[in-house]
Amino acid sequence: MSGIGALRHRLTHQTPLEVPDGAGGIARSFISVDVLWGAVEEVSTAYGLGEDRPRAARVLRVTVRAPNTIAAGDRLIHAGRVLAVESIIDADGRGRLHRIRCSEEQA
Structure with a gap:
């Protein structure tokens, strides 16, 4: 990753917050932790059938400056799209x- 403007996409880092729901379970929501700048590249797209309708799953590679607090299970918001962090x-x-x-x- 080099060059001016390589990390030009604005990303909002969100982490999960789990709280008791009062009925013995948990309610999961996400809270914004940080705003990062990074490079976003699409790696692949897989098409399939989910719940009787066509679905597409994209795999993306995001590069950001370290150090940061991103962990698997968090998510990144990019231009209104929700990206689930896998690794x-x-x-x-x-x-x-x-x-x-x-x-x-x-969907």
């Missing part, structure tokens, strides 16, 4: 960039 790796081996694998389901 995070050190992109350059020097701890400067994190490469994040995300998925986005579409």
Whole structure:
């Protein structure tokens, strides 16, 4: 990742918050933690049938500056799209960039 403007996409980092729902279960919501700038690239798209209707699942690669607090199970909001964080790796081996694998389901 190099060059001016490579990390040009605005991303909102959200983490899950679980609270008791009063009926013995939990209610999960997400709270915004941080705003990051990153590069967003589509890796693949898989098409299938879900609940009797066509669905598409996209896999995206997001690169952001490290350090940050992103973990698997969090999500990133990019241009109104919700990206579920699946995994995070050190992109350059020097701890400067994190490469994040995300998925986005579409009906």
